[in-house]
Each structure stands twice: as C-alpha cells, then as structure tokens.
Amino acid sequence: MQTHELTLVVNGEERCARVAANATLLDVLRDHLDLTGAKNGCNMGECGACTVLVDGRPVSSCLTMALAVEGRRITTIEGLAGDGRLHPLQQAFLDHGAVECGFCTPGMVLTAKALLDEVPEPSEEEIRVYLRGNLCRCTGYAKVVEAVVAVIGSLGEGCRA
DSSP, X not given: OOEEEXXXXXXXXXXXXXXXXXXXXXXIIIIISOOOSSOOXXXXXXXXXXXXXXXXXXXXXXXXXXXXXXXXXXXXXXXXXXXXXXXXXXXXXXXXXXXXXXXXXXXXXXXXXXXXXXXXXXXXXXXXXXXXXSOOSSSOSHHHHHHHHHHTTTSSSTTOO
C-alpha cells in the first residue's frame, strides 16, 4: 500500500509520520505518535471517545482522514495540561467525580473545552446539548455537567488557558 509523509501540528508541536492513504487521524495519533488519550469506542463517530480538537473544533478522529488535516492544529487530551498542572477542566472533572472508568473522559473534556471557547457562560442545557455526542456508561452525566459548570467564569475569556 502506498504511504504518504504527513505533517501535523499536534499539541503545539510539528509532528511527522509516514501513513497509508486510508489512515484516520485516530490511527496516526495512537499508532504513529503514541498519543493514546483518544480511544476507539465505536469506529463510527457515535460515541465521542475519539474526540480531538482540530483548529479548536471537536471532531471524531475515527472518521477524520489523516491526510485531510495536514498542517492543521490538533489538540489532544495530552496537550491540555501545561507547566506540570492540569487544565482547569481536567481538574474540575477530578474534583467533581466526573471520571469513573475514564474511557470517555478525554473526549468529554475536549468537547467541553470547545464549548467554553465558543460560549464562555453556557447554561446547563447548552452544556448537555453540546456534550450529547459523548456517550458515558458510568457517570450518568450529572457530575460531568457539574464539572463544566464549576469552571464557568473562572477562566476569563472562554477556556483558552
């Protein structure tokens, strides 16, 4: 199978990989770049476990062709923490018990970050609607919504920290 050299900006760092033409972004992140936070839950874009941000927007990396995002800015859960500290959303998920098995957590956190970047003070209903593409079998969502609500207003202009 023919391969292509791919360059992505992942978590602020330019990364290169030689990939098959049919490689998904999820394949590249996990198998070539050793970034395993995004998970393959359904391989159909229905569960949200593979969510990453592409230019700040949440996408299902299992459905996104890697070559289609060449040169774009990719943020994974591994890229949120900085200077040895968790991102405020990551900390809120821990503080509010919104992490149980953890399988869906990276996608939930990244989707919540995209929401707060777009709508700095969303209502609980807006949070629930925005997160509807992220399935969780453990938390029942109440603690997830509590965690997102907890950071509203504490980040100034959205969640760009």
